[in-house]
Structure formats: structure tokens, C-alpha cells
Amino acid sequence: MALLQISEPGLSTAPHERRLAVGIDLGTTNSLVAAVRSGIADTLPDEQGRHLLPSVVHYRRGVDPEVGEAALEAAADDPLNTIASVKRLMGRGVEDVKRLGNLLPYEFSPGASAMPSIKTVAGDRSPVEISAEILRALKLRAETTLGGELSGAVITVPAYFDDAQRQATKDAARLAGLNVLRLLNEPTAAAVAYGLDQSAEGVFAIYDLGGGTFDISILRLNRGVFEVLATAGDSALGGDDMDHALADWMWQQAGLNEHADRKLQRRLLRDARAAKQALTEAATVAVQVLRPDGTVWQGEFTRATLVQLVDPLIDRTLAPTRRALKDAGLKPKDILDVVMVGGSTRMPRVQEKVEAFFGRKPLTTIDPDKVVAIGAAIQADILAGNKPDSDMLLLDVIPLSLGLEIMGGMVEKIIPRNSTIPTVRAQEFTTFKDGQTALLIHVLQGERDLVSDCRSLARFELRGIPPMVAGAARIRVTFQVDADGLLSVAAREQGTGAEATIMVKPSYGLTDDEIERMLRDSIAHASEDNSARNLREQQVDADRVLEAVQAALRADGEKYLSRDERTVIDAALAALHNVRTGTDLMAIKKAIIAVDTATQAFAARRMDASVRTALAGHRLDEFKS
Amino acid sequence: MQADLGKNYFELFDLPVTFDLDSVDIASCYRALQRRFHPDRFALASEPERRLSLQLTAQVNAAFQTLKDPVARARYLLGLQGVDTGEDTDTAMDTGFLMEQMELRESLAEAREAADRHARLESLRQRVEGEFETRSARLRDCFALNSEPALRHARNLVREMQFLQKLAHEVDELE
Numbered sequence: 001m002a003l004l005q006i007s008e009p010g011l012s013t014a015p016h017e018r019r020l021a022v023g024i025d026l027g028t029t030n031s032l033v034a035a036v037r038s039g040i041a042d043t044l045p046d047e048q049g050r051h052l053l054p055s056v057v058h059y060r061r062g063v064d065p066e067v068g069e070a071a072l073e074a075a076a077d078d079p080l081n082t083i084a085s086v087k088r089l090m091g092r093g094v095e096d097v098k099r100l101g102n103l104l105p106y107e108f109s110p111g112a113s114a115m116p117s118i119k120t121v122a123g124d125r126s127p128v129e130i131s132a133e134i135l136r137a138l139k140l141r142a143e144t145t146l147g148g149e150l151s152g153a154v155i156t157v158p159a160y161f162d163d164a165q166r167q168a169t170k171d172a173a174r175l176a177g178l179n180v181l182r183l184l185n186e187p188t189a190a191a192v193a194y195g196l197d198q199s200a201e202g203v204f205a206i207y208d209l210g211g212g213t214f215d216i217s218i219l220r221l222n223r224g225v226f227e228v229l230a231t232a233g234d235s236a237l238g239g240d241d242m243d244h245a246l247a248d249w250m251w252q253q254a255g256l257n258e259h260a261d262r263k264l265q266r267r268l269l270r271d272a273r274a275a276k277q278a279l280t281e282a283a284t285v286a287v288q289v290l291r292p293d294g295t296v297w298q299g300e301f302t303r304a305t306l307v308q309l310v311d312p313l314i315d316r317t318l319a320p321t322r323r324a325l326k327d328a329g330l331k332p333k334d335i336l337d338v339v340m341v342g343g344s345t346r347m348p349r350v351q352e353k354v355e356a357f358f359g360r361k362p363l364t365t366i367d368p369d370k371v372v373a374i375g376a377a378i379q380a381d382i383l384a385g386n387k388p389d390s391d392m393l394l395l396d397v398i399p400l401s402l403g404l405e406i407m408g409g410m411v412e413k414i415i416p417r418n419s420t421i422p423t424v425r426a427q428e429f430t431t432f433k434d435g436q437t438a439l440l441i442h443v444l445q446g447e448r449d450l451v452s453d454c455r456s457l458a459r460f461e462l463r464g465i466p467p468m469v470a471g472a473a474r475i476r477v478t479f480q481v482d483a484d485g486l487l488s489v490a491a492r493e494q495g496t497g498a499e500a501t502i503m504v505k506p507s508y509g510l511t512d513d514e515i516e517r518m519l520r521d522s523i524a525h526a527s528e529d530n531s532a533r534n535l536r537e538q539q540v541d542a543d544r545v546l547e548a549v550q551a552a553l554r555a556d557g558e559k560y561l562s563r564d565e566r567t568v569i570d571a572a573l574a575a576l577h578n579v580r581t582g583t584d585l586m587a588i589k590k591a592i593i594a595v596d597t598a599t600q601a602f603a604a605r606r607m608d609a610s611v612r613t614a615l616a617g618h619r620l621d622e623f624k625s
Numbered sequence: 626m627q628a629d630l631g632k633n634y635f636e637l638f639d640l641p642v643t644f645d646l647d648s649v650d651i652a653s654c655y656r657a658l659q660r661r662f663h664p665d666r667f668a669l670a671s672e673p674e675r676r677l678s679l680q681l682t683a684q685v686n687a688a689f690q691t692l693k694d695p696v697a698r699a700r701y702l703l704g705l706q707g708v709d710t711g712e713d714t715d716t717a718m719d720t721g722f723l724m725e726q727m728e729l730r731e732s733l734a735e736a737r738e739a740a741d742r743h744a745r746l747e748s749l750r751q752r753v754e755g756e757f758e759t760r761s762a763r764l765r766d767c768f769a770l771n772s773e774p775a776l777r778h779a780r781n782l783v784r785e786m787q788f789l790q791k792l793a794h795e796v797d798e799l800e
Contacts, residue, residue: 383668424683603673
């Protein structure tokens with residue numbers, strides 16, 4: 001048996017190895033991946049030098065799907081198999097999709113879970129699987145550029161994303177083989193990119209006008225803690241609407257009739273977008289339209305025309321902005337800085353209007369398309385342990401209250417909105433009928449009092465309650481929200497000592513079986529050796545465990561472990577070390593679990609001791625900061 | 626396997642088990658614990674450590690919510706001494722206090738409609754805050770005495786402050 005090498009305390013075995021970690025902005029229209037290299041965070045381009053990856057997936061029969069630019073080009077010829085804007089469907093149930101249905105050209109088929117699937121030539125594909133394709137493309141780009149395997153990623157989500165949408169995003173990452181270090185709110189990421197976390201205290205507005213959506217978030221920075229105070233937006237308003245307004249104008253000026261062909265419409269739209277972008281620099285832009293009869297209309301866009309066309313659209317962003325400020329109990333003058341996010345904020349007119357509204361110049365020095373990914377990369381670098389001295393701490397809050405259905409179709413809130421996460425809350429409930437042996441637990445998210453006005457996250461039954469008179473059973477329901485904003489719920493009958501605990505995954509999400517199946521499918525599609533890939537993943541996991549435990553032993557092994565306990569841990573580590581280089585997948589899995597079990601008491605003791613040191617040293621910390 | 630769950634909130638924050646605490650101290654302990662134990666600090670740690678970090682931070686968040694709010698802190702402190710404030714079960718209140726509350730609520734309703742709404746709401750807010758502060762000071766004395774009658778009195782004060790807090794919140798909503 002190979003013995004594990006253990007270095008003397010205080011002596012590190014190897015020079016600190018930099019871990020590769022990326023930030024990913026998984027957007028509705030475009031996605032980006034960014035990393036910190038040589039101390040600078042920037043987005044990573046593909047081989048053609050393009051940073052933006054269109055969030056479009058084109059499915060084909062018998063071959064791997066195309067993602068990005070190539071998929072976008074296929075959209076015109078093969079619209080039913082080319083999926084765009086899939087982010088709008090993430091974590092959505094069949095009912096939600098029906099509501100969105102007329103906006104989307106796809107054919108849906110009901111899935112095994114409550115999640116809808118889109119029919120494609122390559123089979124039914126869920127939004128999670130489609131998003132995973134985009135993430136896979138970004139992962140590949142990052143690993144090629146950075147020259148190694150990623151140890152983790154920070155993925156951004158809109159601040160208003162509910163539990164279902166966050167879980168779906170995390171499932172997609174898992175499917176793409178990414179280790180998610182953290183889901184980060186997009187506005188928080190933008191604030192981090194500008195280094196606002198280093199600044200004094202204050203309230204910031206993040207104005208995010210993308211291609212098809214508008215979001216405004218009000219963030220408060222309070223002693224190193226970022227807190228989302230309010231968010232609002234318009235999910236059907238963005239730069240695309242401006243292009244349409246300009247194209248419509250050209251249409252009218254050129255005297256075209258109602259029935260011109262689709263091709264001409266698309267060309268007009270493309271010219272309109274080019275003209276809009278050119279007007280960022282130029283005062284006028286010449287445009288022309290080739291009419292179907294072969295004649296040509298010549299004209300020009302002036303800034304004044306542009307303003308007249310886009311102002312009504314920009315004004316529509318100010319209504320949600322006012323609403324968000326009101327929700328936060330603030331006035332425009334209370335905002336310390338405004339961060340601009342999204343390609344459409346490049347328009348000088350948008351910047352002017354935002355400046356006029358808040359009475360201060362917005363921050364525009366970082367490319368508004370990249371700012372979210374850059375902030376995520378900075379956070380990923382810290383979470384991967386590459387900046388051990390960093391003091392940054394992003395504490396998020398849950399955007400919407402979580403609760404349970406009680407009698408009369410009412411919602412009892414368990415965790416109120418804006419609670420700092422992670423958080424755990426428990427509440428006791430009881431039976432209302434004599435001899436009742438089961439209880440239906442219905443988990444909801446939202447601010448309203450009626451069940452019908454809130455979003456249903458999960459339903460599950462607690463069974464095996466011993467028969468008692470009504471009101472005698474004591475059922476403790478515990479809600480736990482982790483740092484990513486993901487919820488798990490457990491229920492337990494405690495009155496008689498009889499215990500039944502159920503952990504639920506919200507109903508929109510995928511069952512573990514479904515994820516297994518998708519993993520298998522996707523691996524088959526990627527035409528990779530299935531077992532080799534799984535094995536590689538387990539080995540990476542094993543390395544992570546070995547490294548983490550060895551570091552902990554080096555630091556505190558002497559202090560908190562008896563000779564016998566140390567022997568047990570060393571044996572478990574040696575066993576893992578032994579199987580790690582082998583090819584037996586299950587053996588590695590089991591060895592990892594054995595190490596986890598062997599180190600539980602050690603971990604708890606270290607944590608307890610850390611609590612004392614953290615507090616003993618904190619007054620000193622305060623002087624420093 | 627759980628970390629530290631036997632400790633009460635004061636012990637967790639390494640603060641004396643007393644009502645009279647400085648909010649700056651509470652916040653700085655909170656930040657020190659968060660900096661050390663937030664799950665972000667354990668992103669690549671072993672599974673048991675990650676789980677402990679999640680449990681511990683959740684508990685730190687709960688403790689901070691309780692300790693930073695004087696009413697919640699007092700209620701928790703009474704609970705530690707075996708005194709249940711019983712807001713849900715015991716609705717009997719001092720008649721004088723209830724009369725005063727009714728009067729305050731009438732002023733609130735009137736202010737809502739009045740032309741000088743903002744001035745009225747402001748003066749109402751000041752009055753409610755004054756009442757609250759008076760009780761807060763008395764509460765401090767009660768906890769300092771720590772006798773049985775003092776704790777009984779503290780229980781009533783907590784119940785009254787709960788009313789006032791709710792009213793102050795409603796005033797804020799209207800302003």
C-alpha cells in the first residue's frame with residue numbers, strides 16, 4: 001500500500017497552484033465567459049476574436065448541435081430547430097410557457113416532469129438541456145484559451161430570478177460539466193466589476209438595457225455587504241424594439257406597402273441596427289432602401305429623427321425605475337452611482353436620459369456587454385482561492401418571500417423577502433382532523449397572501465404521522481436557503497418521536513433520474529467515451545477532496561485529532577489516493593464518501609475553534625478597516 | 626453533525642448575555658463571523674466543512690436578526706430566562722396603553738387624508754419613537770435589576786414595544 005506523504009506543519013508541499021475559474025454571463029440574447037489573467041479580468045474571445053456568443057442553439061439530425069454565430073445563421077432557414085432566448089423559459093412550467101407561447105415559434109411537448117420540452121429533429125429538448133449546450137460551448141472556449149480544466153465557475157442570474165429559475169440554471173451547469181462555485185445576481189456582478197464593493201457605503205442603481213429585456217436593480221452596500229433592495233423591469237423591452245422603430249420609419253419613408261417580403265424586412269432591420277450604431281459617433285447616417293420594383297429610396301437618419309423614434313422607448317424604462325426606487329423607499333438623488341449594463345446603454349441618448357433622471361453621470365467605462373461577466377470572473381477568482389487575502393464578501397438576499405399553504409388558500413410566510421442568505425427557518429404546524437396520518441405540504445414563493453397569486457414551487461406529502469386527535473401532532477417544517485438562493489424543505493413529526501424527513505426539489509426542476517438520463521444523452525451526443533468522462537470527473541473530485549483534507553490536516557491535524565482518529569483519517573485518505581489513479585469509478589466514489597465520513601468530527605472541531613478565533617481577532621480587524 | 630448549535634445567540638457572538646448592547650459591537654461581530662464562515666469561503670472545501678459553513682452562517686444570520694432589533698433581543702433574552710412574551714396567546718394589555726394606541730391610530734387615519742399630511746405624519750412618527758425610546762430605557766433598567774418583578778415588567782414593555790414598532794412601520798409606509 002502506497003503511503004500518503006504528509007509534510008510538516010507550516011511547510012506547504014507544493015507552490016500554490018493557480019486554479020482556473022471563470023465567470024459566465026448566461027444571457028437571453030448573448031452569453032460571455034470571462035477570467036482573471038495576470039490580475040486583469042476580461043472576457044475570452046473565440047478563435048475569430050468574437051467575445052459575444054449568441055445564446056442560440058441549432059439542433060440537427062444525427063450530429064451535434066451548433067451553438068452561437070453558426071446557429072444564428074441557421075435561424076432563417078430552420079427556425080423550428082433553432083432555439084433562441086431560451087433563458088425566458090428557464091424554470092418555467094407548462095402553464096407559464098402557454099402564456100409566453102404566442103411569442104415563441106417552437107413546438108412544445110409535455111415532459112416527464114412539470115417542465116416543458118421543445119420538439120426538435122434531434123428529439124425533445126428541455127430549456128435546461130438547451131442552456132447546457134451554451135454553457136458547454138463557453139466551457140470549451142475557456143478550457144482551450146486558459147489551457148486546462150476549470151475548477152469552477154460563477155454563473156450570473158437576474159436578481160429577480162425565483163428559486164425555480166435558479167435551480168434550472170444550476171442544473172444546466174451540472175449538465176454541462178461545470179462546478180458551480182456560486183450563482184451571482186447580475187447587478188451585483190456589475191457592481192463588483194466597477195469595484196463598488198471597495199467603496200464606502202451607499203446605494204447604487206444598476207440600469208440594464210439589453211437586446212430584449214430591461215432590468216433595474218437598487219443595491220445597498222453596507223459595511224461590505226451587498227443587498228438587493230428592489231428590482232423591477234420590463235421583460236419585453238430592449239434594443240430590438242429600437243431597431244424595429246427605425247426600420248418602420250424607413251419602411252414608411254420609402255413608401256413600401258404592407259405586403260413586402262420577409263427578406264426585405266430582415267434587410268431593413270439589419271440596416272436599421274447599423275444606422276443606430278453609426279449614430280453613436282456620427283451626426284447623420286445615409287440609408288437607402290431597394291424597393292421590390294427595383295427603384296431605390298435614398299434618405300438619411302439624423303440624431304433628431306433618432307431621438308424622436310427612441311425617446312418613447314427609453315421613457316418606458318423610467319417607469320420601472322421609478323417603481324424600484326419607490327419600493328426601496330428612495331429618491332433619484334439618494335443614488336450614489338448608476339452602473340450601465342447591456343449593449344443598448346451605449347446609445348448616447350440612453351445615457352443622456354438616465355443622467356437627467358438621476359442627476360448624475362452614469363458609469364460607462366467598462367464595456368456594458370462585458371461588465372456582468374467581468375464581475376463574475378473577479379468573484380470566481382476569489383472563490384477558487386486565488387486571492388486568499390481578499391476581504392470581499394457578497395451577501396445576497398432572497399428576492400421573494402417563501403412560505404407554505406395554510407387553511408383557506410392562504411400563504412403563511414416562513415422566510416420574508418430580503419432575508420440575508422444562507423438562512424434556516426422552522427415553524428410548527430399541526431393536524432386539523434382526528435386520526436390524520438398525512439399532511440400535504442405546499443411550498444410557495446411570492447409576496448401576496450393568496451396561494452393563487454403566488455408561484456407554486458413544490459408539493460409533497462409527509463406520511464406516517466401516528467393517528468392522534470386533531471391539533472396534537474407537532475410537525476416542524478424547516479426551510480433552508482443556501483448561498484445561491486436555492487431552497488430545500490424538510491418536514492418532521494416530533495410529538496411522538498416518530499420521524500419522517502423529506503427533502504424536496506421544487507417541482508419545476510428535474511428529478512435526479514432525469515439529470516442522469518440527460519447526462520448520458522449529452523455524453524452520447526458529444527460522441528465522447530462515456531465512462532472515461534465520468535471517471536475523469538470523479539478523479540477531479542477526488543483530487544479536490546484530497547487537497548482540501550490535506551490542507552486542513554496540515555493546519556490543524558495536530559491540534560484537534562487524537563492519534564487513533566488521525567490513523568482513521570489517514571487510512572481513508574490513503575485508500576482514496578490508491579483508487580484515484582485506477583479506473584474503478586464506484587471505488588473512487590465510495591472512497592470519497594469514506595473520507596467525508598471520517599473527517600466529520602474533525603471539521604466540526606475546526607469550525608468551533610474558528611468561531612472563537614474569528615471573534616477574538618475581530619476588534620483588531622475593525623481598526624484595520 | 627452540527628456546529629455550535631448548542632450555543633445561544635449571545636454566546637455565538639461572544640457578547641455578554643445582556644440587553645444593553647452596542648449596535649456597533651453586534652454588527653462588527655456579525656461581519657467578523659460572516660467573513661470567516663460564509664459558504665463563499667468554503668467553495669472548494671470538503672463536503673462536511675461546506676455543510677457546517679452553511680449551517681453556521683444561517684445561524685449567524687438568524688442571531689443577527691434577533692440581536693440587532695431591541696424588541697427581538699429582549700424577547701429572546703426573556704425566553705432564555707424562561708419568560709414567554711406570548712404575543713400570540715395572551716392578548717390582555719394595559720387599558721391605558723390600549724386607549725393611547727387607539728388614539729394614535731386615529732391620528733394616523735386622519736393624517737392619511739389631511740392636506741398637511743407630511744407634517745402630521747412626521748410629528749406622529751416622532752411621538753411614536755419617543756414612546757418607544759422611553760420604554761427601551763425602562764427595559765434596560767429592568768434587565769439590569771433582573772429580579773422576578775422586573776422581568777414581569779419587562780415582558781409588558783416588550784409587548785407594548787411590539788405594538789409601537791408596528792405603528793412606526795405603518796407611518797413609514799405612508800410617508
